[in-house]
Amino acid sequence: MNPDQIKEHLRFAAELGVAGISRDTAWRRRGVEGQESGSVPPIPPVFASAAEALAAVRADIGDCTRCKLHGLGRRQIVFGVGNPQADLMFVGEAPGADEDVQGIPFVGRAGQLLTKIIEAIELTRDDVYIANVIKCRPPQNRNPDPDEVETCEPFLFRQVDVINPPVIVALGTFAARALLRTLDPISRLRGRVYEYRGAKLIPTFHPAYLLRNPASKREVWEDMKLVRDLLQGKR
Ligand code: URA
Numbered sequence: 001m002n003p004d005q006i007k008e009h010l011r012f013a014a015e016l017g018v019a020g021i022s023r024d025t026a027w028r029r030r031g032v033e034g035q036e037s038g039s040v041p042p043i044p045p046v047f048a049s050a051a052e053a054l055a056a057v058r059a060d061i062g063d064c065t066r067c068k069l070h071g072l073g074r075r076q077i078v079f080g081v082g083n084p085q086a087d088l089m090f091v092g093e094a095p096g097a098d099e100d101v102q103g104i105p106f107v108g109r110a111g112q113l114l115t116k117i118i119e120a121i122e123l124t125r126d127d128v129y130i131a132n133v134i135k136c137r138p139p140q141n142r143n144p145d146p147d148e149v150e151t152c153e154p155f156l157f158r159q160v161d162v163i164n165p166p167v168i169v170a171l172g173t174f175a176a177r178a179l180l181r182t183l184d185p186i187s188r189l190r191g192r193v194y195e196y197r198g199a200k201l202i203p204t205f206h207p208a209y210l211l212r213n214p215a216s217k218r219e220v221w222e223d224m225k226l227v228r229d230l231l232q233g234k235r
Contacts, residue, residue, distance in 0.1 A: 050084035053162040057155060061135065067151040069136035076103045080131035080159055087231055088123065089165040089199075090114065091156065093174040093206065094134035096141050105130045110207040114171070117207065117220065121228040131159050133178045144174060153178050160197060167230050168199045169223070172206025190223060193230070200230050 047053040058079050064070060078095035081104050090106075098108030106114045115125055134144045134152045144152075156178065160168065170176040173186040179196055180189065180203070189203040204223040205216050229235045 050162050050164075054080070054084050054159065057158045057162065060158075061155055064135070067136075067148045068145075069134070069138060069148055072139045074136040075100045077135045078103055078105050078132065078137070079135060080129060081105055082125060082129035083127055084129065084163060086127060086129040086163055086165050087167060088127070088227065089129045089131070089160065089163055089168045090118075090171055091160075091168060091175040091179060092130070092132045092171045094132050094141075094144050095137040096208075097137065100137040105132050106207070109211060113207040113210060117224060120221070121224050121231075129159075129163050129165065131156060133174055149174070149178055160199075165199055167227055168196060168201045169227060170201060170203040172209060175206075176203035190219065193226065193235075202227055202230075 045056065047056065061077060061079065064077060078099045082089075092106060092114075095105060096108050096110070098111070099105055105111070114130070118125055118128060133156050134148055135155065136148075136152075138144055138148070160179075168179070170179050170189075176186055176189045177183060179201060180194055182189065186203055186205060186209075190205065192203075194201040194203070202223050204220050205213075210217055210220060226235065
C-alpha cells in the first residue's frame with residue numbers, strides 16, 4: 001500500500017468507528033489465534049501515543065518472575081529510557097550493577113561512553129531510545145542464559161514495534177544475535193547494514209568492550225557515521 005492508500009484505509013476505518021490502531025504486532029497474532037480457535041478476536045487496544053503504548057508493555061512485564069533472574073538478586077526491572085518516538089534506538093545486552101540500582105539502562109561506565117558516542121553524532125540521550133535485550137541484571141554481570149534471552153526478548157521486540165525507529169544500533173553480540181537471529185559474533189556482523197522490521201540495523205561493538213579495547217573505537221566511529229548518514233537520508 002502506498003501512503004495515500006494507507007490514509008484512505010484509515011479514513012474508511014474511522015468511518016466504521018475504529019478510533020485508532022495498535023502498532024503492537026502481538027495483538028495481530030492474538031486476533032489470528034482467536035479466529036483459528038473459533039472464539040471472538042479481542043478488540044485491539046487503542047493508544048493515544050507511543051509513550052502510552054510503551055507504558056502498556058511495561059505494565060505487561062509487571063513485577064516479572066518469568067525467568068530465574070528475579071530470584072538471583074535483581075533489584076528492579078530496567079525497562080528502557082528516552083524518546084518513545086525516536087528515530088534512533090540503541091539495544092544493549094542487560095543491566096549491570098549501576099543500572100540495577102538506578103533502574104535506567106546504560107548509566108555506568110559503559111553508559112557514559114555510550115552517551116559520548118551518541119553526542120559524537122550530535123544527538124543527546126533524550127533524542128534516542130535505549131533498551132536492553134534482558135531487563136534484569138544477571139548475577140556478577142554474567143552473560144545472559146539462552147532461556148533468559150528467550151523469555152525476555154519478546155518485550156524488546158514490542159518496544160521496537162512501538163517506537164518503530166528507522167535506525168537501530170545493536171550494541172554487542174547479544175543484541176545483534178537476538179535481533180538478527182544469528183549466532184555470528186559481532187566482529188563478523190559489524191560493518192554492514194541489515195534490514196530489520198522495516199528499520200536499518202547497524203551492529204557495532206558494545207561500549208563495555210570498547211572500555212577494554214579502546215583501539216576498536218575507530219570502527220565504532222565508522223559505524224556511527226553510517227548511522228548519522230542513514231538518519232540524514234544520505235544513504
Ligand atoms: N550494558 C548493557 O548492555 N546494558 C546496560 O544497560 C548497561 C551495560
